[in-house]
Amino acid sequence: MRAAAVSDALLEIENYSGAFRNEDGGLVPVLHQVSYRLKTGKITAVVGETGSGKSLTALSVLGIQPPTFVRSSGRILFRSVDLLTLDARGLRAIRGSEISMVFQDARAALNPVFTVGRQLADVHRLHHGGSQRAAMKRAVEALSRVSIPEPERRARQYPHEYSGGMAQRAMIAMAALICQPSLLILDEPTTGLDVTIQSDIMELIVELTRSRGLTTCLITHDLGVVAETCDEVVVMNAGRVVETGSAEAIFTRPADPYTQRLLSASQMLEAA
Amino acid sequence: MSSDEVMAPPSLPTSQAQVHARPRRRRWRTTWSLRIGLAALVFYVAVALLSLVWTPYDPLVPGIGDGYDAPSLAFPLGTDRLGSDMLSRLMMGARYDLGIALTAVAIALTIGSALGVVAGYFGGAFDTIAMRAVEIFQAFPGLLFAMLVVQAVGAGIVNVILVLSFVGIPDYLRLARAEIQAKRNWQYAEAARLAGNPRWRVAFRHLLPNSVGPLLAFTSINAAFAALVTASLGFLGLGLSPNTPEWGNMIARGQDGVMTGQWWVSFFPGLAILGLTGSLYLLGDALADLADPRRRR
Amino acid sequence: MSALLQVRALSKLFPAGGGRRLRAVDGVSLELEAGETLALVGESGSGKSTVARCLVRLVEPSGGEVTLDGQSILSLPPKALARQYRRIQMVFQDPNASLNPRMRVREVLEEPLRLHLDLAPPARADRACELIERVGLGVVHLDRYPHELSGGQRQRVGIARAIAVSPDIVILDEPTSSLDVSVRGQILDLLLDLQQRLGLAYLFISHDLQVVRHVADRVAVMYLGVIVEQGPTERVFAEPRHPYTRALLSATPMARWGIARTRLRLVGEITSPIDPPDACRLVGRCPLAQPSCAARRPELIDLGDRHAVACPIATQSPHPGAPLRAANERIPTC
Structure with missing residues (x-):
């Protein structure tokens, strides 16, 4: 809280560098002095292609980077606390309750043997306590809030009975509504979904961010999604941040050659 | 479901995570299983080959020693009841036990995987019949089956090999079928069809070579089993003719000695079997690890 | 030919x-x-x-x-x-x-x-x-x-x-x-x-x-195993007629700044492709749906210039944009 007064950024990544240890014990550098800020209450897109390090950086925020990743420098400040110095307990206290994350494959992130409602209710009780019945009520409310039709019936269903788009809605309900975080990280939340579903999910993300005052970080390779939904953009390439700026600036006056190339490659296909 | 599980699903979304997920200790163990297993197998093969050109004494001639000579400088592993040199017989036995096991496994591997590929790729009635046959067949214990058949058709090296390979076929069939079924609709199989390959060529030239890992890993385990059954048949007097220096035979011949203190007559052939099967199991274990798709690039 | x-x-x-x-x-x-x-x-x-x-x-x-x-x-x-x-x-x-x-x-x-x-x-x-x-x-x-x-x-x-x-x-x-x-x-x-x-x-x-x-x-x-619209590319992109084509086009994001989209939303249950009824496959999600849509499956209707649309309702309306938006407003969104 103290830091929020000083800085307008909820999360600041400073000079974060690191490498993967390969099978022979050698180090392969993958992140180079990555620095960016997530402004409070804004939607920031972290854009990059395969191997840009965009997901790896985000996983590091939650301390769930792959075990072979070795950090060489940098800080990740959340409300002025360096997350990289926290122990497992400290991280657990922040994960889920302060920062939560949505992954690309929502159906893989849901446990197949429990109903979706039960999983949401369990997470609710974990964070807020209360009775099973009250938690289930909140779970149904959350599903209804993310526009899942017939939430009572859907809550009693298992993940395999959900379509990909529906499962992603349920995961967003869990991450944004049940956990009630201040920072929501979405890692390619619409990749692999059909465009009609993708637009609906993105609208939901924007709407939840605005109405609940969330700070949202959207990791994506798709500039099209970014143009319509995000306030700030961070462009990453080959483990480096090449450009940051407001969405308008990035789309209308890209300064970095890589950003320009990426943008023109995305626009080349649009005859609009 | 705890919140940690929610936040970190079992498969991390980065591809690097999967490549590197294997714990280091496991890898270390695999490497050593491979080295020890391979070294021991090479040793057995070398001994078998050496026995073709040289053994300390003629293994088949009795009365070289007095009978039941304890291990000494002249007879490092002693002599048996008839005074044949144990070391020479043991060396020659490697030819039988190793040869039978490897030949049987090679036959089973070839026939079993060919049938498995056909069943897995073409499916249909053949697949159904093959799988039912495998299920029925596997309801019998392998050793019991081998004993009954050898009893019925008569002993002899060819019969033992045929029976052992027959016992192995269902396992290879199942393995190959599962591998092919999993890959049948992979795009490279479809691409191979469009390149003009007839279906059998897609199955055998494109799919089978990409499935050899698990099959080869299993051959090692299977060879250990075959060696054990060979020795068991020999011990029960169902295998080769009683005078053949096959390790199972030799143990049987030394049985009386165990009671009266001449332990070496049974002990060394037993040790040889243990060493062979043990090293094959080690090797198979390591190969199975290496054939694990998560480790393959 | x-x-x-x-x-x-x-x-x-x-x-x-x-x-x-x-x-x-x-x-x-x-x-x-x-x-x-x-x-x-x-x-x-x-x-x-x-x-x-x-x-x-x-x-x-x-x-x-x-x-x-x-x-x-x-x-x-x-x-x-x-x-x-x-x-x-x-x-x-x-x-x-x-x-x-x-x-x-x-x-x-x-x-x-x-x-x-x-x-x-x-x-x-x-x-x-x-x-x-x-x-x-x-x-x-x-x-x-x-x-x-x-x-x-x-x-x-x-x-x-x-x-x-x-x-x-x-x-x-x-x-x-x-x-x-x-x-x-x-x-x-x-x-x-x-x-x-x-x-x-x-x-x-x-x-x-x-x-x-x-x-x-x-x-x-x-859409669900059926061709709902076909025609020359520019024609289909400029004048999409079938509601599904229009929904698909309006949902496609653009990597440009300041483009406002009017989305045509498909809300409702997706028809199951398992033994589907003899009806329009879009009927459960279509903003234009009429009772007749559920009665039988619409055939492709030729609009000339090799442009064909499998929707009798969309092809009837002279101004395809106008009624669509009105129909869309009835549907509650997020």
Whole structure:
């Protein structure tokens, strides 16, 4: 809280560098002095292609980077606390309750043997306590809030009975509504979904961010999604941040050659 | 479901995570299983080959020693009841036990995987019949089956090999079928069809070579089993003719000695079997690890 | 005038357990002429990839007719079918999965040459060099294994394999969807270049409307196994008539600043493709739906200029934009 007064950024990544240890014990550098800020209450897109390090950086925020990743420098400040110095307990206290994350494959992130409602209710009780019945009520409310039709019936269903788009809605309900975080990280939340579903999910993300005052970080390779939904953009390439700026600036006056190339490659296909 | 599980699903979304997920200790163990297993197998093969050109004494001639000579400088592993040199017989036995096991496994591997590929790729009635046959067949214990058949058709090296390979076929069939079924609709199989390959060529030239890992890993385990059954048949007097220096035979011949203190007559052939099967199991274990798709690039 | 490739009433049913059947493709008719690109567009489950696989019989169709230059493909015995693969080839979606990991690029390219053409080994080697250069790679790449190549390079090899035997038709099954944006453009340019030089006809399967607009002469939009609209690309993009086409177009995000979209939303339950009723497949989600839509399945209605739409309601309204928006407002959104 103290830091929020000083800085307008909820999360600041400073000079974060690191490498993967390969099978022979050698180090392969993958992140180079990555620095960016997530402004409070804004939607920031972290854009990059395969191997840009965009997901790896985000996983590091939650301390769930792959075990072979070795950090060489940098800080990740959340409300002025360096997350990289926290122990497992400290991280657990922040994960889920302060920062939560949505992954690309929502159906893989849901446990197949429990109903979706039960999983949401369990997470609710974990964070807020209360009775099973009250938690289930909140779970149904959350599903209804993310526009899942017939939430009572859907809550009693298992993940395999959900379509990909529906499962992603349920995961967003869990991450944004049940956990009630201040920072929501979405890692390619619409990749692999059909465009009609993708637009609906993105609208939901924007709407939840605005109405609940969330700070949202959207990791994506798709500039099209970014143009319509995000306030700030961070462009990453080959483990480096090449450009940051407001969405308008990035789309209308890209300064970095890589950003320009990426943008023109995305626009080349649009005859609009 | 705890919140940690929610936040970190079992498969991390980065591809690097999967490549590197294997714990280091496991890898270390695999490497050593491979080295020890391979070294021991090479040793057995070398001994078998050496026995073709040289053994300390003629293994088949009795009365070289007095009978039941304890291990000494002249007879490092002693002599048996008839005074044949144990070391020479043991060396020659490697030819039988190793040869039978490897030949049987090679036959089973070839026939079993060919049938498995056909069943897995073409499916249909053949697949159904093959799988039912495998299920029925596997309801019998392998050793019991081998004993009954050898009893019925008569002993002899060819019969033992045929029976052992027959016992192995269902396992290879199942393995190959599962591998092919999993890959049948992979795009490279479809691409191979469009390149003009007839279906059998897609199955055998494109799919089978990409499935050899698990099959080869299993051959090692299977060879250990075959060696054990060979020795068991020999011990029960169902295998080769009683005078053949096959390790199972030799143990049987030394049985009386165990009671009266001449332990070496049974002990060394037993040790040889243990060493062979043990090293094959080690090797198979390591190969199975290496054939694990998560480790393959 | 007969088209190079003609597809009539193609259907494919998969058993779905309990005697029920999944209608993956249900009465699809298409024509592809020499040298043109027809795009088959749809979302997951629309059956577009099944159509592609049926045309080359990687999947055996349940019904319908496919003719190549007037000759039926579906009745051919295996050997004669393999010979037809000289004329019709395919590029697969995932270049990682469509190349045999144990074959070098050279073997990948020479295999179709060996099986289809009667070439001496030196001539095959020459042809492999020519092919690899034609797709923008170098002779050094011939001795690489697929895992030693990047995704874009692998897809170039996949393309070289498809054009190796000089086919007339290449089916492109989502050839760029597994590639990064910057590589995607290069591969599309390569495909356009090859089409011009070799006079290829493309059947381009895609879910990505932007890509389709870039490459296709004509577009056919599929939804749940049925073609709902087809026509010349510019016509379909400028004046989409079917509600599904319009929803799809309005949902496609643009990588540009300050473009406001008016979205046509499809809200409601998706019709199950398992034994679907004889009705419009969109009826549960369509903002234009009328009782008559549930009564029987609408046929494609010809609007002239090869533009056809399977929706009697959308084709009746003179101003397709106006009633749609009004209808849309009734639907509660998020």
